[in-house]
Amino acid sequence: MIKNYLKVAWRNLSKNKGYSAINIGGLALGMAVTLVIGLWMNDELTYNSYFKNKEKIAQVFQSQTFNGNVGTGPAIPLPLEPALRENFGDNFEHIMMSSWTQTSYVKYQEKSISRTGNYMQPNAPELLNLRITKGDKNGLEDVNSIMISESLANAFFGKDDPIGKVLKIRNQYDLMVTAVYEDIPYSNSFNDTDYIIPWEHYVNVTNADWIKNSLDNWQNNSFQMFVQIADNTTFESVTNAIIDVKKKADEEVVQYNPRIFLLPMEDWYLRSNFEQGKQTGGRITYVWLFGIIGAFVLILACINFMNLSTARSEKRAKEVGIRKSIGSQKGQLIYQFLSESFLVVFFAYLLAIVIVLLSLNGFNELARKEISFPWNGLSFWLISIVFVLFTALLAGSYPALYLSSFKPVDVLKGTFKAGKYSGLPRKILVVVQFTVSVAFIIGTFIVMQQINHAKNRPIGYDREGLIQLPTFAEDFEDKTDLMRSEFKKSGAVMEMATSSSPTTRIWSNRSGFTWEGKPEGFQEDFAWTEVSAEYAKTLNLKVVEGRDFSRDYASDSLGVLINVTAKKYLGLENPIGLLLRDTDIEDPDPPLKIIGVVEDMIAQSPYDPVKQALYVYDRSNEFSYYNLRLNPKQSMRQNIAVVERVFKQHFPDIPFEYQFVDEEYGEKFAAEERIGSLSGIFTALAILISCLGLFGLTSYVAEQRTKEIGVRKVLGATVFNVWNMLSKDFMKLVIISCFIAIPISYYVMNGWLQEYPYRVILKWWIFALAMLGAMGITVLTVSFQAIKAAKSNPIKSLRTE
Structure with a gap:
């Protein structure tokens, strides 16, 4: 029976090649989009799946209140570690301190390369379940x-055994390789951790006085902590047990109402946004958004199948009538039409896989993913079977029920008519299609x-022809003046300055200041960057007051x-x-004197307000970057070659x-641009x-009304008259779609824009343009x-009359 159903289905498909091609092509595109989005969603939802104890791992976060605004982040003070170990140790399987992921120069013999890594406590391999391929899992015990x-x-040793070899870090410290671990895959946290150095080395060997001074300082939030709960x-x-631990430990921080809590690993990537101390989502919004898009695109493809199948109902009416007259039951006819639907969907799915394979590399590049087609994934193929069956039922159910309901007496007597309202469901489906x-x-x-609104926002400095060189080694100390002189003398550099943070980031924030006229109870919070004297000149950062x-x-x-925002913040x-x-009463720094006000400079998100900032003269000589203003009269390639020499x-x-x-500034738009490009x-x-x-419906309507068109042309109808007759019904449907889509779009997009403090204002012409585009x-x-x-010859269409 099934064989017969499929045989008849194949004959119908091969007999109507044009409609079959439209059906299969439309469904294939819809299924390909759904497949790609499904693979992308799976990659997003399984982020951090590499870590065995994912459901028990968390990062310690804290929320603090400044002048009524609650800020939340992963930066915590160093004394929190002993406080948790001593008072709440039974709640944890592991407590691990970590530095921020940082770039270092790693050298072996004559070869030196740049890599990112962390300083971590010895239990890091256990907590992160690192897969040790060589050496000892307890390799971080030695400082x-x-x-x-x-x-x-x-990169360093090839096939040679690296265990016992000595690497030089930051061109300063000799460290012995004690273990090699499997690279952490791309879609996971710590995937950029190419090395791990003992935490004790960070605290006791690197000679960073600020770290030692932080051992009992609850106000210095400069560290990270990861835990595995019991x-x-x-x-x-x-979280309920430790939430007030900081507040109870230091009376001076009570004014900021610090609240310590755990953010589970499964939320790091997808639900890391906070507003006023409340978790508000994150990338999970885009995951569900694209899931909805994928579902709608598939529905659009299924609607095509439904429309074309029911539009051709009169051609299938005689077949249904004859089948029923010789004893076919309604259920058998339904199975027949569903078989046709299944065959179309099966071919469409095969074509969809080909489309996915051809487009996957380009999609990965656009989405910045490393998704591969899951050929060996049993679960994928099981889901595929369900997907094909579901799509076949979704696309074929309405045509099957509609076509199998014809009465054989009416069909065989020639009195069958589709009915006055038989086209209404098709019109509704077309409206749904174009509404979406x-x-x-x-x-x-x-x-x-x-995105363009934020890109066109004034950034306060000239980023063209500006490069930054990382200086993460002791070799750069006390050479600032020499390098500035050498670079300028080369002719490739107009000016050079140092800074403790990159131009496009804020790495440090400071509070604990008082000034004349400071309001009672005011809780200050400044972005802090240490710079050399030529910083503003190098960046072309305009001084608007003072010098x-x-x-x-x-x-x-x-x-x-x-900056200008800081002037307003101070209220002077x-x-x-x-x-x-x-x-700080015990060890106060000398007072800082404001000598000038500079334009606001965007260093954080271009969608957020500029933060109040202090640019302090670098006295400690602990900078992280050389900032170079290149010579605009020479080519960029020539300048870079000279700077390298x-x-x-x-x-x-x-x-x-x-x-x-x-380019670094452009990265700030990367996430939104990817979303925009994929949406496009x-x-x-x-x-x-x-x-x-x-197109399929129009061609069918034109074919159905061939004789009518011929008569109209004989009676003097012009090409425009015929075009207008065939087009106006579809235009009405599209206009209805626009009036449904516009309020829905306004509501959804206006809600999305509320997430951005610096946002575009929705204008009426945006919706008018979309409406005109759809009509066009x-x-x-x-x-x-x-x-x-x-334009067809009316004689041909009327010859049979």
């Missing part, structure tokens, strides 16, 4: 040891507008520049000369690395699928068949 990834081991506990119960398509157009347009740093004034070593008309005093003359053992500031592609495919269905696409799609029918 002068290092564990390295397989990729780093291969088996008999939950994240909620442990128009909504996609509006959504994509608004996303791109928001810039000058090497001619020795007193500028205690000077500070503030004239801040020049104001002294910012340290409130000068750099290598003075630092032959350090790899030459540089970053274009404009999916929107284009949704429109294409809708147009395929519209409809006209183009319908016109091809309409004009073709209008």
Whole structure:
């Protein structure tokens, strides 16, 4: 029986090749989109699946309140570790301190490369379940040891055994390799951890006085902590136990209402956004958004199948009538039509797989993923079977029920008519199709507008021709003046300055200041960057009040520049000369004197307000970057080559690395641009699928009304009259779709924009443009068949009369 169903289904498909091609092509596109989105969603939802104890691992976060605004983040104070171990140790299987992931120069013999890694406590391999391929899992017990990834081991040693070899870190410290661990895959936290150095080395060997001074300082939030909770506990119960530990330990921090809590590993990637101390989601929003897009695109493809199948009902009516008259039951006819649906979907799925394979590399590049097709995944193929069956039922159920309901008496007597309202379901489905398509157009347009709105925002400095060189080694100390002179003398560099943070980031925040006129109870919080005298000049950062740093004034070593936002934050008309005093009674720093106000400079998200910032004259000589303003009169390639030559003359053992500031700034838009690009592609495919269905319906309507068109032409109808007759019904449907899609799109996109403090304002013309675009696409799609029918010879269509 099934064989017979499939045989008849194949005959019907091969007999109507044009409609079959449209059906299979439309479904294939829809299924390909759904497949790609499904693979992407799976990659997002299984992030951090590499870690065996994922459901028990968490990072310690804290929320603090500044002037009524609650800020939340993973930075915690160093004394929190002993406090948790001593008072709450039973709640944890592991407590592990960690530095922030940082870049270091790693050298073996004459070879030196740059890699990222962390300082961690000895239980890191156990907590993270690192898969040790060589050496000892307890390799971090020795303060002068290092564990390295397989990729780093291969880069230095190839097939040789790395255990026992000595690597030089930051061109300063000799560390012995005690273990090699398997590279952590891409879609996981710590995937950029190429080395792990003992925490004790960070605290006791690196000679960083600020770390030692932080051992009992509850106000210095400069560290990370990861934990694995005990088996008999939950994240909620442990959080309830430790939430006020900082507040109870130090009376001075009570004013900030610090609250310590655990953020589970499964939330690090997908639910890491917080507003006013409350978890508000994160990338999970985009996961469900694309899931909805994938579902709608598949529905659009299924609608095409339904429309074309029911539109051709009169051609199948006689077949149904004859089958019923010789004893076929309604259920048998339903199975027959579902078999046709299954065959179409099966071929479409095979074509969809080919489309996915051809597009996966490009998709990975656009989405910054490393997704591979799961050929060996049994669960994938089981899901595929369910997917094909579900799609076949979704696409074929309505046509099967509709076609099997015809009465054989009416059909065989020739009195069968589709009925006055038989086309209503098709019209509704077309409206649904174009409502979704128009909504996609509006959504994509608004996303791109928001990105461009932020891109066109004044950033306060000139990023063109500006590069930064990382200086993560002791070799750079006390050579600032020499390198500035050498770079400028080379002719490739106009000016150079150092900074403790990259131009496009804020690495440090400071509080604990008082000043004349400070309001009672005011809780200050400043972005803090230490810079050399030429910083503003190098960045072309405009000084709007007061003056810039000058090497001619020795007193500028205690000077500070503030940005315009900081002036407003301080609430002073004239801040020049104001002294910012340290409130640390036991070990106060000298007061800082404001000498100038500079333009606001975007260093954080371009979608957020600029933070109040202090640019302090670098007295400690602990900078992290050289900032170079290149010569605009020479080519970029020539400038970079000269800068590299000068750099290598003075630092032959350090790899030459540089970053274009404009590219680094562009990375701030990367997530939104990826979303916009993917949305644009999916929107284009949704429109294409809708147009395929519209094209098929138009061609069928034209074929159905061939004689009517012939009569009209004989009676004097023009090409325009015929075109208008065939097009106006579809245009009405699209207009209805637009009026449904516009309010829905406005509501959804306006809600999305509320997440951005700096956002575009929705204008009426955005929706009008989308409406015109949809109408234009409809006209183009319908016109091809309409004009073709209008130009056909009426004699041919009337010859049988």
